[in-house]
Amino acid sequence: MNIEAVKLAYFSPTGTTRKILQGIAEGLGAESIEHIDLTLPEADTRELKEIRDDLVLLGVPVYEGRVARTAIPRLQRLKADKTPAIIVVLYGNRDFEDALIELYDITKELGFLPIACGAFVGEHSFANENRPMANGRPDFEDIMKAKEFGLKIRAKINGLDVIDESSLIKPPGNTTYIERDRSAMADKAATTVEEDCTLCGDCALLCPVGAITIEDVVKTDNVACILCNACVKGCPTGARVVDDPMINKIANWVSKNFQARREPEIFM
């Protein structure tokens, strides 16, 4: 198969998933890299994309131990025909639980053949200076590990005569995926500190679910917001915040209890 041309398909509101896929592709030494960015709302209505011959790297963030829900229908607009895939989840140093096995099941259903899987660590969406959670990751070491993973994938593919069902690598995780009650979070959203806001509109352009509109003030659709923190991290004046007592409590707990550095895990 052709590994000189790879496709990267990802949902990545704060960019850590994209960085890791890029690192893996560089390690693979591919001559051409095509990005299929599923982060913004237009990915919900894009034309169905058929992928046959090129190797595909698919990546999503872990939300509550699962594949970020918004990514699923967007991934489902990709169609494959026994196309080899590398699947990757990014998590904020707590745990990836059933996200990788869920991504494996989703991609297999779409016709991909996941032949290598990885769980990498990125700065937690709710991290800040006072509440560190893998701040600054993926760092140099993580990117080096992503590149090494890419090198190993190249060696693996070169050593295979054929890629078929027997080449599949099933990652760890439960078949009945973990289910958390998130009803209390359903109407929580990022908000704006109006006196710090210049109405520049950057947050609206970054929002993966189109939850932000700019009028005489910034308006946020609380129900649509998935709390991805893209607007918080991308606001040039620091005016966007997620400042809710319940979310702060959970985020502080994660920060306090999951400080030990977790390392990327690969399955191949």
Ligand SMILES: Cc1cc2nc3c(=O)[nH]c(=O)nc-3n(C[C@H](O)[C@H](O)[C@H](O)COP(=O)(O)O)c2cc1C
């Ligand atoms: C709603 C939500 C839930 C999350 N749940 C988890 C989790 O269960 N475990 C974890 O380690 N990180 C969790 N994270 C952190 C993200 O997985 C992490 O920040 C990831 O790197 C974000 O990817 P991105 O930069 O591609 O958007 C969560 C983040 C959000 C926004």
Ligand code: SF4
């Ligand atoms: S990015 Fe920040 S400053 Fe710009 S409109 Fe949004 S909240 Fe206001």
Ligand code: SF4
């Ligand atoms: S409004 Fe919500 S969904 Fe949109 S970018 Fe901000 S945190 Fe993410």
